Amino acid sequence: xxxxxxxxxxxxxxxxxxxxxxxxxxxxxxxxxxxxxxxxxxxxxxxxxxxxxxxxxxxxxxxxxxxxxxxxxxxxxxxxxxxxxxxxxxxxxxxxxxxxxxxxxxxxxxxxxxxxxxxxxxxxxxxxxxxxxxxxxxxxxxxxxxxxxxxxxxxxxxxxxxxxxxxxxxxxxxxxxxxxxxx
Amino acid sequence: xxxxxxxxxxxxxxxxxxxxxxxxxxxxxxxxxxxxxxxxxxxxxxxxxxxxxxxxxxxxxxxxxxxxxxxxxxxxxxxxxxxxxxxxxxxxxxxxxxxxxxxxxxxxxxxxxxxxxxxxxxxxxxxxxxxxxxxxxxxxxxxxxxxxxxxxxxxxxxxxxxxxxxxxxxxxxxxxxxxxxxxxxxxxxxxxxxxxxxxxxxx
Numbered sequence: 076x077x078x079x080x081x082x083x084x085x086x087x088x089x090x091x092x093x094x095x096x097x098x099x100x101x102x103x104x105x106x107x108x109x110x111x112x113x114x115x116x117x118x119x120x121x122x123x124x125x126x127x128x129x130x131x132x133x134x135x136x137x138x139x140x141x142x143x144x145x146x147x148x149x150x151x152x153x154x155x156x157x158x159x160x161x162x163x164x165x166x167x168x169x170x171x172x173x174x175x176x177x178x179x180x181x182x183x184x185x186x187x188x189x190x191x192x193x194x195x196x197x198x199x200x201x202x203x204x205x206x207x208x209x210x211x212x213x214x215x216x217x218x219x220x221x222x223x224x225x226x227x228x229x230x231x232x233x234x235x236x237x238x239x240x241x242x243x244x245x246x247x248x249x250x251x252x253x254x255x256x257x258x
Numbered sequence: 259x260x261x262x263x264x265x266x267x268x269x270x271x272x273x274x275x276x277x278x279x280x281x282x283x284x285x286x287x288x289x290x291x292x293x294x295x296x297x298x299x300x301x302x303x304x305x306x307x308x309x310x311x312x313x314x315x316x317x318x319x320x321x322x323x324x325x326x327x328x329x330x331x332x333x334x335x336x337x338x339x340x341x342x343x344x345x346x347x348x349x350x351x352x353x354x355x356x357x358x359x360x361x362x363x364x365x366x367x368x369x370x371x372x373x374x375x376x377x378x379x380x381x382x383x384x385x386x387x388x389x390x391x392x393x394x395x396x397x398x399x400x401x402x403x404x405x406x407x408x409x410x411x412x413x414x415x416x417x418x419x420x421x422x423x424x425x426x427x428x429x430x431x432x433x434x435x436x437x438x439x440x441x442x443x444x445x446x447x448x449x450x451x452x453x454x455x456x457x458x459x460x461x
Contacts, residue, residue, distance in 0.1 A: 097321055104320050109309050122316075129324045186312040195307045202305065218302070224271065243270035250262070253301045 081145045085136055096136075099145070100129055106146070107153050113215045114157035116204040118185045120164075124156045131156075143229065150220075150230045154212055161208050202252045210245035213238050261294045269298075 081102075087095035107128050112121035131152055139148060187193050203211050212231060216222045224235040224242075231238070267273050268281055285292050371379065440448070 100321055100324070104317050105309060108317070125320070126324060126327065129320070130327060133324070133328060186316050187307075188313060189311055192307050192311050195304065199305050199307060218305075239270050239272050243266055243272055246266050246269060247262075249305070250266075250298065250301060253304065 078144055082141055085139060085141075085145065089137055096133060099132070099136075103132075103146070103149050104129070107149060110150065110153050110215065110220075111157055113199065113203055113219065114154070114208075114211060115160060116200040120160060124153065124160055127156055128153050147226060147229050150216065150222075154216075154230055158208050158212070198256060201256065202249055205252055206245055206248055209233075210241050210248070213241045214245040214249065217242055261291050262298075264291070265295050265298055 081099070084095045084099050088099065104125065108121055108125045111124040111128070112118065115121050115124065128149070132149065135152075139145070185193070185196070187196055203214070206214060209231075213227055213233075216227045216230065217224070222230075224238050227233075227238050228235050233241070264281060268278065273281065285295065
């Protein structure tokens, strides 16, 4: 969807059109979900973050400044939510708040039905979850969304040089992990 | 530099324009480097998943779920207000009760008396009791005198211990009470004494 169409939908929503908001959600729900899914490594947490992000969109679209693209704005919100989620998970794990049942549910719930994609997703989770959150973020945005460093910089607020270094380390680690997985 | 590091730098866009063009030239000539880059890309492909091969029911149910949550959140502000408000009220109550308690304790402290004061008070109480008893005895004497029927000696015979016991529930002192309190032997003596008195002495 081009920017003009997106901006038109936002204005319509701000004027009270709920169907305009539904269209925005329909356009971005998969993007949000998959970004969260790759960042968090399971469907349950990705679902939580996806819903949170859409609710934020509903409440904060009025503060959207029409000088950046909606996708950049949505990625920024999703990334921040994911990183906050990872931090809170670390705290929960440290204090052993998460029980085994919840962890089992996380491992067993998923959207993908076909075997091949399921295996790929499992491999992807194993590899990505071993990367530090910041490296994971830049790896996902560059490798899967094919965003430029400038766009990623706008989303993450990091310098382009820092992002390149992060991506370099992320790539190296992914290669090592893939070799280990193979062996 | 190892081929792997060169490829990583190339893919991370960490090369200058010159380094990049040199590497691209090398890739045309160096089969090892080329195969290593291909291997690298193959590995990356293993991590590519088809994002559309998913259960679409999840995405079609997402908007209704969000709408539900949004409605919940709209109706929530009341709850949001109730909990902090009740917290504030409880804190205030605890503070006020606590404050009043300390005030009461301070006031109660003012009412407490020292040991010396207690001794004085107990002495006064005992002397008050003694005085009361004496007053009671005197009143009986006064009555007997005014009636002229009862001899002082007889009055003294009334057991003080009995009067002590009945001090707390002292009935109205009248003739009937006095007669009841006097033992029958004493009464006989009173009557005999009365009989012996010459009421018309000198008359």
